[in-house]
Amino acid sequence: MTALPLSQDQIDHHNSARREGLEDDYASLGRALSRRGVDLDAIKRKVQEFSIATPSWATGRGGTRFAKFAIPGEPTNIHEKLADCAVVQQLGRSTPRVSLHFPWDQADDYAGLREEGAALGLGFDAVNSNTFQDQPGQEHSYRSGSLSATDSGVQEQAVAHNIDCIEIGKTLGSKALTVWVGDGSNFPGQQDFTRSLDRYLDSTGSIYAALPDSWRMLLEHKMFEPAFYSTVISDWGSSLMAAQELGPKAQCLVDLGHHAPNVNIEQIVARLHRVGKLGGFHFNDSKYGDDDLDSGSINPHQLFLIFNELAEAQERSPEAFDPAYMIDQSHNVTDPIESLLSSAEAIVSAFAKAALIDRDALHAAQEDNDPMLAFQALRAAYRVDVSPLVAMVRLEAGGAIDWLSAYRQSAWRERKAQERKPVALGAGIV
Ligand code: AFD
Numbered sequence: 001m002t003a004l005p006l007s008q009d010q011i012d013h014h015n016s017a018r019r020e021g022l023e024d025d026y027a028s029l030g031r032a033l034s035r036r037g038v039d040l041d042a043i044k045r046k047v048q049e050f051s052i053a054t055p056s057w058a059t060g061r062g063g064t065r066f067a068k069f070a071i072p073g074e075p076t077n078i079h080e081k082l083a084d085c086a087v088v089q090q091l092g093r094s095t096p097r098v099s100l101h102f103p104w105d106q107a108d109d110y111a112g113l114r115e116e117g118a119a120l121g122l123g124f125d126a127v128n129s130n131t132f133q134d135q136p137g138q139e140h141s142y143r144s145g146s147l148s149a150t151d152s153g154v155q156e157q158a159v160a161h162n163i164d165c166i167e168i169g170k171t172l173g174s175k176a177l178t179v180w181v182g183d184g185s186n187f188p189g190q191q192d193f194t195r196s197l198d199r200y201l202d203s204t205g206s207i208y209a210a211l212p213d214s215w216r217m218l219l220e221h222k223m224f225e226p227a228f229y230s231t232v233i234s235d236w237g238s239s240l241m242a243a244q245e246l247g248p249k250a251q252c253l254v255d256l257g258h259h260a261p262n263v264n265i266e267q268i269v270a271r272l273h274r275v276g277k278l279g280g281f282h283f284n285d286s287k288y289g290d291d292d293l294d295s296g297s298i299n300p301h302q303l304f305l306i307f308n309e310l311a312e313a314q315e316r317s318p319e320a321f322d323p324a325y326m327i328d329q330s331h332n333v334t335d336p337i338e339s340l341l342s343s344a345e346a347i348v349s350a351f352a353k354a355a356l357i358d359r360d361a362l363h364a365a366q367e368d369n370d371p372m373l374a375f376q377a378l379r380a381a382y383r384v385d386v387s388p389l390v391a392m393v394r395l396e397a398g399g400a401i402d403w404l405s406a407y408r409q410s411a412w413r414e415r416k417a418q419e420r421k422p423v424a425l426g427a428g429i430v
């Protein structure tokens with residue numbers, strides 16, 4: 001039994017006023033593409049198969065270390081977060097799975113939570129462990145590190161937490177554990193770079209040993225924050241080194257905000273795929289650092305170039321291509337549901353544009369050392385307005401043609417503001 005959060009009648013009614021216009025735009029796009037020898041319906045089938053996971057932690061307002069400005073009707077527990085993710089999925093139809101974070105998303109009954117998700121039209125993606133914060137009643141503090149801590153009691157506690165996450169994930173139907181640690185240092189000399197990596201590998205080795213065969217362990221690197229001089233898994237080199245030492249089930253996760261400024265992320269994507277270690281993504285956008293801004297809001301071209309590399313990787317070795325796509329953002333000034341819908345649309349659009357690239361023309365230009373022709377092969381696809389295609393996929397799957405107006409018409413947030421407990425004042429990055 002499914003019990004979707006919004007009235008489907010209302011969405012259908014919303015669509016009926018816009019359907020004709022969309023069909024017209026879709027047909028016109030189809031004609032323009034067919035002149036180039038591209039079959040829009042074939043591209044549509046690819047877009048229909050593409051999906052992204054939403055992060056439970058991004059359904060509440062995020063903040064900075066200065067402040068967090070909550071909005072009325074924010075979710076206050078995992079059940080309410082799931083309901084909000086279901087709204088995103090019902091309107092947008094490209095985010096059928098949720099990625100949970102523990103212990104933030106602790107529940108009494110995970111089998112029940114799985115059923116609750118299924119009833120809302122949601123499955124569960126990678127589970128995320130949290131050893132970057134202390135929890136009330138916890139025996140050891142993570143103030144001096146977690147998986148790479150010098151104190152073996154701290155290490156053991158961090159390992160045990162990750163194994164707990166795997167157990168919860170098994171009940172939920174997840175297939176991956178994402179590990180990001182805040183471990184690192186603020187002062188030169190504070191930490192021995194080599195020994196801290198050794199300790200991290202020791203701990204992650206114990207977690208890896210508890211990983212079911214069908215699972216993946218996604219190692220997420222991050223250059224800085226909360227540690228500001230060095231982090232233990234700072235970059236894709238360290239991440240790759242760790243994934244290679246751990247074994248085939250360990251792969252690298254690329255969070256778009258976790259690199260040095262101006263780093264060529266798309267090239268990292270190609271490199272990681274080349275060695276079979278491209279595990280997945282945390283999509284977001286950034287201007288300065290790990291800003292966790294909405295995907296595609298600052299640099300949509302970078303997102304397109306990443307999807308170009310993904311399209312290339314998939315074409316080259318489809319059997320070894322299965323990246324986990326997730327969003328990881330902090331919505332500090334918007335309604336998180338709107339940001340998730342906007343971000344998912346930006347990601348799907350980048351995927352769709354990359355699917356339009358004439359790869360034969362691109363490869364030929366590369367072989368001929370013709371930079372302008374190669375660049376124009378990309379540009380020709382990037383220039384296409386794929387919004388009628390993305391909206392058509394949404395409509396055919398039961399979503400809303402204009403998700404923003406449909407969402408606002410539903411008054412979901414206003415209704416939740418009457419039902420949900422207010423969020424306490426505070427600061428904090430999600
Ligand atoms: C961190 C990482 C990581 C983590 C998240 C928590 O991006 O994915 O789980 O923030 O909010 O910066």
Ligand code: MN
Binds near residue numbers: 255
């Ligand atoms: Mn992340």
Ligand code: MN
Binds near residue numbers: 255290
């Ligand atoms: Mn981050």
